[in-house]
Amino acid sequence: MRSSCRSLLFTLLPVLALMPTIQAGVAASKGDVGNPPQSKTLDPGWPREITRNGVRLVYYQPQVDEWKNLRELRARLAFVLTPSNGKPVVGVEEVRGQTHTDLERRTVFIDNIEIVHVRFPSVSGAEEAKLQDLLKSTFPGKPITVSLDRLIAGVQAGQADTKTVAIKTDPPQIFVSTEPAILLAIQGVPVLAPIKGLELKFVLNSNWDLFLAPAESRYYLLAGENWLTTESLSGSWTIPDRLPSDLKKLPNGENWDHVRKAAAAGVSKSSKAPKVFYADQPAELIVFAGDPVYKKIAETQLQYATNTDSWVFTDSADGQIYYLVAGRWFRASQLQGPWTYAGNDLPADFQKIPRGDDLDEVLASVPGTPEAEDAVLLAQIPTTAVVKRADAEAQAKVTYNGVPKFESIAGTTLSYATNADADVIRVEDIYYLCLNAVWFSSSSPTGPWTVVSAVPEVIYTIPPSSPIYHVTYVKVEGSTPEEVTCSYTAGYSGAYIAGAAAGAALVWGTGYYYPPYIYPGPVPVYRPYYATYGVAAAYYPYSGTYAIGGYAYGPYASAGRAAWYNPQTGAYGRAYTSQYPYGGRTSAWGYNPSTDTAWTTNQGHGYYSQWGTSTVTRGGETYQAGHVVTNYGGTAVAKGPNNVYAGHDGNVYKKDDNGNWSKWENGGWQPVNSQGTLSSQNKENGRRNANAGTNNQGTLGGTNHASSNDQANRASQGKRAQNRQSQAGNGRAKTAADTKGGESSDITNSLDREASARQRGSQNINLQQKYQQKELRRSQGSSTARQSRGSGQRARRRD
Numbered sequence: 057m058r059s060s061c062r063s064l065l066f067t068l069l070p071v072l073a074l075m076p077t078i079q080a081g082v083a084a085s086k087g088d089v090g091n092p093p094q095s096k097t098l099d100p101g102w103p104r105e106i107t108r109n110g111v112r113l114v115y116y117q118p119q120v121d122e123w124k125n126l127r128e129l130r131a132r133l134a135f136v137l138t139p140s141n142g143k144p145v146v147g148v149e150e151v152r153g154q155t156h157t158d159l160e161r162r163t164v165f166i167d168n169i170e171i172v173h174v175r176f177p178s179v180s181g182a183e184e185a186k187l188q189d190l191l192k193s194t195f196p197g198k199p200i201t202v203s204l205d206r207l208i209a210g211v212q213a214g215q216a217d218t219k220t221v222a223i224k225t226d227p228p229q230i231f232v233s234t235e236p237a238i239l240l241a242i243q244g245v246p247v248l249a250p251i252k253g254l255e256l257k258f259v260l261n262s263n264w265d266l267f268l269a270p271a272e273s274r275y276y277l278l279a280g281e282n283w284l285t286t287e288s289l290s291g292s293w294t295i296p297d298r299l300p301s302d303l304k305k306l307p308n309g310e311n312w313d314h315v316r317k318a319a320a321a322g323v324s325k326s327s328k329a330p331k332v333f334y335a336d337q338p339a340e341l342i343v344f345a346g347d348p349v350y351k352k353i354a355e356t357q358l359q360y361a362t363n364t365d366s367w368v369f370t371d372s373a374d375g376q377i378y379y380l381v382a383g384r385w386f387r388a389s390q391l392q393g394p395w396t397y398a399g400n401d402l403p404a405d406f407q408k409i410p411r412g413d414d415l416d417e418v419l420a421s422v423p424g425t426p427e428a429e430d431a432v433l434l435a436q437i438p439t440t441a442v443v444k445r446a447d448a449e450a451q452a453k454v455t456y457n458g459v460p461k462f463e464s465i466a467g468t469t470l471s472y473a474t475n476a477d478a479d480v481i482r483v484e485d486i487y488y489l490c491l492n493a494v495w496f497s498s499s500s501p502t503g504p505w506t507v508v509s510a511v512p513e514v515i516y517t518i519p520p521s522s523p524i525y526h527v528t529y530v531k532v533e534g535s536t537p538e539e540v541t542c543s544y545t546a547g548y549s550g551a552y553i554a555g556a557a558a559g560a561a562l563v564w565g566t567g568y569y570y571p572p573y574i575y576p577g578p579v580p581v582y583r584p585y586y587a588t589y590g591v592a593a594a595y596y597p598y599s600g601t602y603a604i605g606g607y608a609y610g611p612y613a614s615a616g617r618a619a620w621y622n623p624q625t626g627a628y629g630r631a632y633t634s635q636y637p638y639g640g641r642t643s644a645w646g647y648n649p650s651t652d653t654a655w656t657t658n659q660g661h662g663y664y665s666q667w668g669t670s671t672v673t674r675g676g677e678t679y680q681a682g683h684v685v686t687n688y689g690g691t692a693v694a695k696g697p698n699n700v701y702a703g704h705d706g707n708v709y710k711k712d713d714n715g716n717w718s719k720w721e722n723g724g725w726q727p728v729n730s731q732g733t734l735s736s737q738n739k740e741n742g743r744r745n746a747n748a749g750t751n752n753q754g755t756l757g758g759t760n761h762a763s764s765n766d767q768a769n770r771a772s773q774g775k776r777a778q779n780r781q782s783q784a785g786n787g788r789a790k791t792a793a794d795t796k797g798g799e800s801s802d803i804t805n806s807l808d809r810e811a812s813a814r815q816r817g818s819q820n821i822n823l824q825q826k827y828q829q830k831e832l833r834r835s836q837g838s839s840t841a842r843q844s845r846g847s848g849q850r851a852r853r854r855d
Contacts, residue, residue, distance in 0.1 A: 100692075101693045102116060102117040102206075102693070103115060103117070103700070104200075105692050105693065105694035106195075106692075109140070109194075110140030110141075111139055111193075112137075112138040114135060114136045114694045114696075115134070115135040115136075115149075116133060116135065116700045116702075117202075118131035118133050118151070118202065118210075119131055119132045119701060120210045123155070123211050126157070126436055126437050126438065127154065127155055128152065128153075128155065129152060129154075129155050129166060130150070130151070131150070132151075132702035132704075133148070133702055134146070134701055135147055135148075135149060135191070136700075137187060137190065137194070139187075139190060143723075145178070145187060146176070146178070147187070148177070148703070148706055148708055149173065149175075149191065149195070149702075150171070150172040150174075151169055152170050152172055153166040153170065154167055156440065157204060157438070157439070159204070159439055162203065163201050163203060164201065164203075165199055165200075165201050166200050166201070167199035168199075169196070169200070171192055174188045174191055174192075175706045177720055177721065178722055203817065204437075205817050205821045206820075206821065208430050208434060209426075209430070210813045210817060211433060218432065218553060218560055219547075219553060220553050220555060221520055221552040221553060221554055222520060223384075223520060223565075224520070224568045225399065226397070227386045227397065228338050228339050228340050228588075228589035228590070229335060229337070229339040230339070230340045230341075230342065230379070230393060231340070231341045232341075232344075232391045232392065233331055233342070233343050233344070234344045234347055234348075235330075236328065236343065237333060237341060238279050238331075238332055238609075239263070239333050239341040239609055240263070240266070240289070240332050240333065240610075241262070241263045241335050241338070241610075242266075242335075243336065243337065243338075243571070243572045243584055244261070244571060245574075246259045246261065246266075246268070246289070247574055248268060248580070249579065249580060250578070251302075251306065251307070253307075254302045254305060254306070255271065255302060256269060257270065260582045261582050262610075263610035264277055265278040265315055267303070269300045269302070274286070275289060276296065276299065276303070277293065277332070278315055278318055279329075281321075281327070282295070282329050282330065283296055283299060284296070284332060286332075295324075295327075296323055303316065303319035304316060304319045304320055306319075337569060338569055338588060338589035340590065340592075341609070342364060342366045342391070343364060343365070343366070343608055344361065346363060348361050348368070348391070349361065349363045350362070353405075353408075353409060354410065355408060355410075357371055357372045357373045357405055358370070358372075358406065358409070360415065366380075366381070367379065367381075369406075371405065373405070376388065376389060378402075378406075379395070380418055381589070381593070382563060382589060382591075382593045383561060383564050383593070383595055384563055384567075385398040385402055400555065402423065407424055407425050417597065420561075420562065420595050420597045421561055421562070421563075421595060422561070423555055423559035426816065427597055428561045428562070430597070431561070431597065431600075432553050432560045432561065432562055435551055435553055438531070438543035439493075440533060441542060441543075442539050442540070442542075443507070443539065444538060444539055445506075445538060445539060445540060448496075449496070449505055449506060449507055452496050453503060454473075454489060454491075454502060454505075455476065456475050456476050456501070457475045457575040457581055460476065460480075460501040460502065461473065462474065462482055465519075465522045465524075466519065467517075468514065468517055468518060469483075469484075469514065470483060470518065472522070472523075473501065474573060475575065476501075479491070481518075483512050483514060485499065487499070487500065488508070488511065488515065490524075490527040493530045493544040493548060494507065494530075494540075494542050495508045495542070496508060507540050508532065509532060509540060515527070515528065516528045520552075520566040520568060521568050523570035523586065526547055526548050526549075526550065527548070529548040530543070530544045530548055531543050546562070550564060550565055551563070551595075551601075551602055552564075552565070552566060562595060564588060564591075564595070564602050565586055565587060565588025565589070566586070566588060569587075569588075570585035571585075572584040573585075590609065592609045597820075597823075598823050598824040698814065698818075699811075701807055703803055703806075707721075708720040709807055710725055711811055716728075717804055717807060728804065
């Protein structure tokens with residue numbers, strides 16, 4: 057679902073609300089850590105300037121040579137050093153440092169920075185040694201922060217050890233409608249729960265507000281502002297003549313206010329009721345406003361549907377229809393199907409889809425595009441925190457419904473708890489618990505639990521067919537007697553990398569269907585697992601996350617995961633929630649019939665902040681649940697374009713507005729092969745970029761030239777994976793003699809790619825910031841409660 061998901065990105069289940077079970081939303085709130093204070097500066101822009109003891113240093117954006125395990129960075133920086141009362145000297149320095157990524161703020165904090173090598177191309181001997189010492193005393197002694205978007209754009213393809221998943225690619229059931237319609241999804245049989253003081257019951261595992269009137273043996277469904285009724289969920293739905301009186305008696309303050317209000321308004325016979333498609337297993341729905349209307353995409357043989365919120369394309373070359381859902385492409389000769397998986401051989405024209413408007417959102421799901429590479433890389437970046445053992449162990453506990461029951465995990469010697477409210481795995485005679493991205497162990501399935509310093513490798517052999525596969529994305533990075541450093545990547549939140557490493561793409565869910573756990577009784581317990589389909593999952597490159605939910609998928613898009621249960625007391629509850637890979641907010645209510653007690657809660661949480669102790673100070677810098685708070689000293693943004701680069705040959709290069717390169721030599725800038733080493737294509741691209749350039753200041757500061765239309769660079773960017781070669785540690789590999797008579801095309805081509813990456817990083821920052829600002833304005837201008845429940849503002853595209 058296109059625009060509706062977009063309007064819900066920061067308000068409705070961006071990661072399916074698949075957080076490990078939080079005890080009815082109550083116990084977890086006791087130890088919550090508040091949001092850390094904002095850093096004084098994040099990425100102020102490039103180049104940056106330091107003045108210390110009369111010495112002025114201007115250093116340019118780092119160029120990545122290697123980002124080892126996405127934790128250790130090796131990079132080159134071009135700089136201009138001006139001694140006190142001296143002339144400016146240009147140089148190159150190679151550095152390495154440890155990285156800490158803040159996915160929420162999209163920044164990378166680099167500390168433990170070490171200067172590996174310094175070179176001044178036009179200076180040698182004693183003078184060079186003196187300048188090297190001056191640089192080392194002037195270069196920032198404190199950590200620095202760079203934009204995650206800039207860094208990702210500059211990382212060379214194939215550096216990360218990409219972990220792909222053997223996802224299940226069978227298509228779900230796909231419904232198509234040319235009139236208003238909704239998808240009513242109920243996993244398995246309806247799970248009915250009581251409502252205090254009423255005969256009316258509600259269906260826990262429905263993605264819409266669905267009730268059963270026992271006396272009538274009839275269901276009542278609230279779809280937006282419309283009431284519908286039926287005797288059989290798979291039968292026909294009609295507008296009721298009247299509503300059960302119990303609907304007007306629903307408890308106050310328990311998240312039923314909107315239902316009670318709709319019941320008080322009564323039934324409107326004049327309204328057009330939506331068509332209801334019912335599914336008891338994951339399914340998808342495509343809704344068109346009338347017959348499909350397609351619009352041609354320039355310079356391709358593709359067309360896309362303009363009167364639907366789903367991504368639907370046609371290709372005149374093969375006559376097929378293509379549908380993007382949950383990051384996967386399916387094709388069919390007609391909308392009614394049958395559908396087959398198409399992600400492994402998508403037509404080449406999909407890589408030619410132009411940037412602009414919101415059509416380019418699909419590029420992150422087209423294998424081989426720079427956008428897809430960025431999404432894959434982002435999914436592998438860990439969120440890391442230091443957790444204090446004693447506090448985590450004091451709060452860790454698991455609840456079972458009855459006696460603990462374990463089921464074998466296919467293809468392994470392991471088994472997992474089927475009736476627990478957390479992920480418990482049995483390895484021989486030891487039990488391992490993964491709770492809020494922290495690993496524990498115990499000799500008993502019920503604890504007490506001890507934070508572990510290492511996880512058995514056999515756990516990481518759990519296959520995607522298992523409902524607890526996501527725990528394989530949680531690692532133990534290191535430990536001390538008092539603390540343990542933990543991390544997780546996107547797979548723990550439900551997003552996985554599929555396909556071959558060279559043409560991988562990020563998808564939502566494994567594609568496997570995991571039947572929910574249901575514990576019968578007067579107050580049933582219902583726990584669904586991760587779902588791939590039926591939740592309208594869509595990836596948004598400007599936020600770097602999947603958004604879940606949408607108009608046709610109901611206010612509880614991930615049927616049940618927006619509901620919270622407390623098996624300890626037999627209580628049930630329902631919630632609306634805002635979730636992110638790094639945390640979220642939840643408002644919930646519940647009722648325990650055994651004690652006749654109702655409860656409500658409002659809480660904020662994250663995987664690590666649940667413990668309330670994931671903050672530790674080291675070396676004067678504070679790390680808190682993946683966030684970094686620090687004082688960056690006197691670094692400022694230097695005025696001037698960010699157009700100076702450190703070459704792999706140890707020389708410094710500058711690109712002018714016409715796309716021509718110059719090299720710093722003999723104390724000045726000398727043209728590089730003005731007679732043609734740079735191809736006419738590259739020069740023309742440079743001219744177009746200069747003409748389309750804009751000053752990228754605003755919150756970033758500085759003067760970063762960014763093209764508003766970089767289609768001219770698209771071919772070289774699209775081939776980044778094939779063209780880029782890792783050059784780590786080659787700063788001294790070549791000398792001036794190697795390039796006598798002119799620079800090699802390898803150097804200039806490498807510089808062109810780095811310039812293109814720098815430009816694209818700036819563009820991505822601007823787009824991402826505009827996107828967040830737009831979402832913030834939208835959320836501030838709408839009803840928070842109703843938008844959180846999933847109705848949202850549905851602004852259909854019409855081109």
